[in-house]
Amino acid sequence: MTTKKESVVIRNNSSATKILSKSSQYARSLIEAATDPLVTISPEGKITDVNEASVKVTGVSREHLIGTDFSDYFTEPEKARDGYKMVFEKSVVSDYPLSIRHKNGKITDVLYNASVYKDAKGKVLGVFAAARDVTEQKQASQYARSLIEASLDPLVTISPEGKITDVNEASVKVTGVSRAKLIGTDFSDYFTEPKKALEGYQKVFEKGFISDYPLTVRHRNGKLTDVLYNASVYKDDKGNVLGVFAAARDITAQKAEKLILALKELAIQNKEKEKKAEELSIANKELEFQNDEKEKRAAELGIANKELAFQNDEKEKRAAELGVANKELAFQNNEKEKRAEELGIANKELAFQNDEKEKRAEELGIANKELAFQNNEKEKRAAELGIANKELAFQNDEKEKRAEELGVANKELAFQNEEKEIRAEELRIANKELLAFTYISSHDLQEPLRKIQTFVTILLEDENINLSNEGKFNFQRIQSAAGRMQQLIDDLLAFSRINTTDHKFEKCELSTIVEEVKTELKDAIQEKHATIESNDLCAVNIIPFQFRQLLYNLISNALKFSRANIPPQIIIKSKIEKGSKLNVEKLSPEKKYCHITVKDNGIGFESHFSERIFGVFQKLHNKEVYEGTGIGLAIVKKIVENHNGIITATSELNNGATFNIYIPAN
Amino acid sequence: MSLAKLNVLLADDDDDDCLFFKKALAGSSISTHLTTVSDGEHLMRLLKNETHELPDVLFLDLNMPRKNGFECLSEIKLDDRLKLLAVIVFSTSFEQEVVNQLYQNGAQYFLRKPSEISHYKEIIQQTLLMITQATTAQPARENFVITRQSP
Numbered sequence: 001m002t003t004k005k006e007s008v009v010i011r012n013n014s015s016a017t018k019i020l021s022k023s024s025q026y027a028r029s030l031i032e033a034a035t036d037p038l039v040t041i042s043p044e045g046k047i048t049d050v051n052e053a054s055v056k057v058t059g060v061s062r063e064h065l066i067g068t069d070f071s072d073y074f075t076e077p078e079k080a081r082d083g084y085k086m087v088f089e090k091s092v093v094s095d096y097p098l099s100i101r102h103k104n105g106k107i108t109d110v111l112y113n114a115s116v117y118k119d120a121k122g123k124v125l126g127v128f129a130a131a132r133d134v135t136e137q138k139q140a141s142q143y144a145r146s147l148i149e150a151s152l153d154p155l156v157t158i159s160p161e162g163k164i165t166d167v168n169e170a171s172v173k174v175t176g177v178s179r180a181k182l183i184g185t186d187f188s189d190y191f192t193e194p195k196k197a198l199e200g201y202q203k204v205f206e207k208g209f210i211s212d213y214p215l216t217v218r219h220r221n222g223k224l225t226d227v228l229y230n231a232s233v234y235k236d237d238k239g240n241v242l243g244v245f246a247a248a249r250d251i252t253a254q255k256a257e258k259l260i261l262a263l264k265e266l267a268i269q270n271k272e273k274e275k276k277a278e279e280l281s282i283a284n285k286e287l288e289f290q291n292d293e294k295e296k297r298a299a300e301l302g303i304a305n306k307e308l309a310f311q312n313d314e315k316e317k318r319a320a321e322l323g324v325a326n327k328e329l330a331f332q333n334n335e336k337e338k339r340a341e342e343l344g345i346a347n348k349e350l351a352f353q354n355d356e357k358e359k360r361a362e363e364l365g366i367a368n369k370e371l372a373f374q375n376n377e378k379e380k381r382a383a384e385l386g387i388a389n390k391e392l393a394f395q396n397d398e399k400e401k402r403a404e405e406l407g408v409a410n411k412e413l414a415f416q417n418e419e420k421e422i423r424a425e426e427l428r429i430a431n432k433e434l435l436a437f438t439y440i441s442s443h444d445l446q447e448p449l450r451k452i453q454t455f456v457t458i459l460l461e462d463e464n465i466n467l468s469n470e471g472k473f474n475f476q477r478i479q480s481a482a483g484r485m486q487q488l489i490d491d492l493l494a495f496s497r498i499n500t501t502d503h504k505f506e507k508c509e510l511s512t513i514v515e516e517v518k519t520e521l522k523d524a525i526q527e528k529h530a531t532i533e534s535n536d537l538c539a540v541n542i543i544p545f546q547f548r549q550l551l552y553n554l555i556s557n558a559l560k561f562s563r564a565n566i567p568p569q570i571i572i573k574s575k576i577e578k579g580s581k582l583n584v585e586k587l588s589p590e591k592k593y594c595h596i597t598v599k600d601n602g603i604g605f606e607s608h609f610s611e612r613i614f615g616v617f618q619k620l621h622n623k624e625v626y627e628g629t630g631i632g633l634a635i636v637k638k639i640v641e642n643h644n645g646i647i648t649a650t651s652e653l654n655n656g657a658t659f660n661i662y663i664p665a666n
Numbered sequence: 667m668s669l670a671k672l673n674v675l676l677a678d679d680d681d682d683d684c685l686f687f688k689k690a691l692a693g694s695s696i697s698t699h700l701t702t703v704s705d706g707e708h709l710m711r712l713l714k715n716e717t718h719e720l721p722d723v724l725f726l727d728l729n730m731p732r733k734n735g736f737e738c739l740s741e742i743k744l745d746d747r748l749k750l751l752a753v754i755v756f757s758t759s760f761e762q763e764v765v766n767q768l769y770q771n772g773a774q775y776f777l778r779k780p781s782e783i784s785h786y787k788e789i790i791q792q793t794l795l796m797i798t799q800a801t802t803a804q805p806a807r808e809n810f811v812i813t814r815q816s817p
Contacts, residue, residue, distance in 0.1 A: 454682075457781075
């Protein structure tokens with residue numbers, strides 16, 4: 001078999017065979033002679049060579065093994081790969097556990113020891129790995145089991161959770177519980193002090209072992225056995241802790257022997273001790289005193305120690321902080337050194353400036369003396385002002401008192417003002433209601449009045465033959481009264497409508513409105529042979545239908561109140577002028593106004609009636625002479641006020657009248 | 667037209683006004699047949715009853731109980747069957763704004779109730795003549811209010 005393999009190598013690489021040294025041939029023989037499976041692996045994880053032991057353990061021929069993946073022949077290929085990678089990283093790996101799977105399925109547990117091998121220049125060529133078959137070691141554990149069972153000491157294995165996993169016969173005897181019942185129960189249950197037992201095996205897990213740990217086992221029948229436990233953890237191949245192995249030594253017999261020996265020894269010792277005791281009693285008193293002193297001192301030190309420990313902690317924290325601060329200060333120090341250099345330069349500059357300032361200081365010294373003299377003068381003046389100040393302070397006090405009084409008076413006025421505003425608002429509301437009432441009532445009065453008038457006309461028509469002359473006359477009086485009442489209602493309606501309708505201002509030519517009114521009054525103008533002159537009229541911003549009513553009322557008044565046998569002559573003019581030029585008290589001097597005059601040559605009126613004529617229902621003449629309701633001029637005044645204007649009238653009896661209207665231009 | 671009587675419908679709640687209206691019709695040269703209703707609801711029921719023939723002209727008072735003249739006019743003008751009916755509003759008061767509104771709402775003419783019976787007769791005669799002669803198309807605004815022509 002060996003020769004065959006050699007020949008393969010020779011065939012494949014005959015030139016290499018020639019330079020193969022004697023020493024390498026010797027190494028090859030050693031490899032082949034080894035009973036452990038040996039293998040070399042390339043950096044890619046491929047098998048480059050194996051020995052006969054490798055062939056046996058895998059059941060695969062050498063030719064088939066070479067060139068295949070090393071990891072393919074293990075139960076855990078991934079772990080095998082990790083293993084040889086670790087070799088490349090660390091150069092060497094020891095006791096790496098793996099299981100080789102034979103072609104026929106047989107598993108061989110092995111421990112691998114491997115290292116890299118290099119060429120003359122130190123370049124890594126691959127891994128050399130040797131496996132040690134540990135199957136026999138495992139069989140040895142079976143042998144160990146027999147030894148355990150043969151032991152007279154109670155032996156037990158415990159899981160990390162404290163459960164019994166195995167016991168020997170000695171354990172069964174000492175507890176009086178069968179093996180089957182012991183396994184799976186808590187280890188600590190079988191001791192007089194379960195808590196101490198628990199602490200015992202916990203200590204094993206912590207430290208790895210314990211020695212001569214004293215415990216007392218309680219037999220099912222109550223018998224107690226003092227034992228000393230020796231225990232250690234046991235691990236699997238990978239080093240994981242599987243549990244605790246504990247062995248107990250019964251020390252009941254040992255204790256008895258020891259006691260007899262100890263008693264004899266004690267008798268001798270006792271005599272010695274009696275002598276010693278006397279000496280000691282003296283020394284004791286001295287020591288007692290010293291002890292007391294030391295205890296006091298110890299107590300003080302105990303307190304001092306705690307304090308120091310605390311301070312120590314604090315100082316360590318502080319030291320850590322100072323470490324950080326130190327770094328910061330070192331940095332700042334550097335910065336400051338740079339700054340110091342800069343300051344050195346600046347200092348020189350300042351020294352020069354200082355010199356300059358000293359010179360200046362001398363000059364200032366002279367100036368100071370001058371100022372000191374002036375200061376004296378000012379102090380004298382200040383004293384005079386002090387006196388004047390007191391006088392002013394007194395006056396100030398007086399003024400403050402006066403201001404307070406005015407403040408009080410002001411509040412009173414503010415209150416009165418508010419009251420007046422409230423009252424004014426009430427009056428505005430009342431006024432609106434009154435106008436609304438006037439409108440509605442006069443509107444509703446129309447209907448019954450119209451019926452009275454109609455029935456009177458029916459009587460006069462249908463019953464004309466049956467009525468006496470006096471009856472007819474009386475019906476005519478009814479008709480005339482009803483007619484007047486109708487006129488009153490119409491005028492009242494017109495008067496209240498002035499307030500109820502919307503006020504929409506428009507820019508209008510006055511001449512156009514005058515022409516419209518003239519057309520409306522055409523019959524009366526013809527009848528009275530009146531002339532109306534209107535020249536140079538301007539455009540004004542007005543509410544057109546209201547202004548038409550205004551001019552209608554003024555012109556129809558001028559026609560109505562004409563003198564007998566003198567044809568009425570009416571002159572209408574308009575002009576835009578500043579308030580200051582118009583000589584009327586209520587006008588604002590800076591504003592521009594449109595001044596409209598309507599002048600006639602009629603009967604006029606006494607000048608003291610110039611205000612009264614604008615009141616509602618105010619008449620100067622008997623209705624039999626001049627018919628009318630006394631509302632016409634009240635409407636005129638209301639319209640002028642709606643235009644934010646003023647109307648005045650001037651007249652002399654039998655010498656015509658002039659109406660002046662002023663409304664804001666724009 | 668002269669052969670058949672003119673069918674006149676008057677909607678007015680006031681007995682006196684109905685009396686004046688009858689007197690005015692009696693004095694007219696045009697032969698008429700008058701029906702009167704005294705409230706707006708009654709008026710609309712009558713007009714909407716399709717078994718009744720529509721009148722040739724409706725004289726409508728504004729101030730009526732239950733449903734006023736304004737409401738009736740709007741309803742008539744929204745109804746396809748009634749919208750061509752000539753509606754003449756007949757009222758005591760004369761308010762410019764009210765008259766404008768009635769014109770917009772599609773009334774044919776506006777009459778102010780006179781205070782003399784002779785005027786009553788004249789204005790009714792004048793209106794009936796216009797109804798028999800003219801189409802039911804609304805006149806221009808300036809001809810909407812019928813005033814008595816001075817004899």
